[in-house]
Amino acid sequence: MDEQIHEKLKEIKQSFRLLMNGVASQSMRQKGVSYKINWGVPLPELQKMAAEYGKDYGLAVELWKEDIRECQVLATLIMPAEKMDAELVDVWMERLRTQEMAELLAFNLLQYLDFAPSLAYRWIASASAIRQLCGYQLLARLFARKLEPNERGVNEFLDQVRTTLEGRDLPLKHAAYNCVLSFCGLGADYEAVARKALAGMDLL
Structure with missing residues (x-):
């Protein structure tokens, strides 16, 4: 140093x-x-x-x-977001311990990375709860900024959300639910797809 x-x-x-x-x-x-x-x-x-x-x-x-x-x-x-490469993101994620920091990391920095969407989809499918949490926070930010996913992204996201909401981790379920609300905010078509995929879960 x-x-x-x-x-x-x-x-x-x-x-x-x-x-x-x-x-x-x-x-x-x-x-x-x-x-x-x-x-x-x-x-x-x-x-x-x-x-x-x-x-x-x-x-x-x-x-x-x-x-x-x-x-x-x-x-x-x-x-500076433009200097944060994939390798450094991995190093930082190793030190991520709390829900608060997962939210702040996604909000203050990760949402501005060019490769943010691929990180988010990878993390929501991760075995690590803190990475999943950060992934949902990040996706919620991207959806709020009107970044629309492709068809494969939509299917991956909704499959993963269903799995998360059927689980027992409350902070994670909360993050997934908020992320679905941001997804529905992309427009009526997205909301219809979400309602269909999550039917029977009494969410929307």
């Missing part, structure tokens, strides 16, 4: 202490959101910090390596 990045990282970590919100941090812990360190810094504060630092590939890479909630949130905000 070069000296400049090292100094920035130190500065950032020190600033978290000043912004610490013990109540928020404790509340997350009680809800099972576990990080090695969690200062409970609110997202708007982190967005402000990200704006001050600007897009910075080297700093984002180092921030993501820290098992600290605020460092990882900042990493998703300052990583």
Whole structure:
């Protein structure tokens, strides 16, 4: 790590202490959101910090390596999407631990990658619950931006949603359901296809 990045990282970590919100941090812990360190810094504060630092590939890479909630949130905000390749996505996914971070990673960064759709379809079919969760979050963002899937994509998506909704993982079922709502938002034809594929599940 070069000296400049090292100094920035130190500065950032020190600033978290000043912004610490013990109540928020404790509340997350009680809800099972576990990080090695969690200062409970609110997202708007982190967005402000990200704006001050600007897009910075080297700093984002180092921030993501820290098992600290605020460092990882900042990493998703300052990583330039055009420099995030498939290999780095895999490295980051290995460190993904919480539902909150899966949502923020998809929202702040992954939805802007050129290869986002192929990632999302691969992940919703993954054996890893956290990858599935991130995949549904990512697809929901892409559908909300009116990115229409091809026929194969539609079939894969609805097959996977059915499997997920028949399972027992509540956060995952919630993510899949929200994703279906975004899919239906693409238009009446898509809604009709979803209703047909998920008939009998009393969802739509």
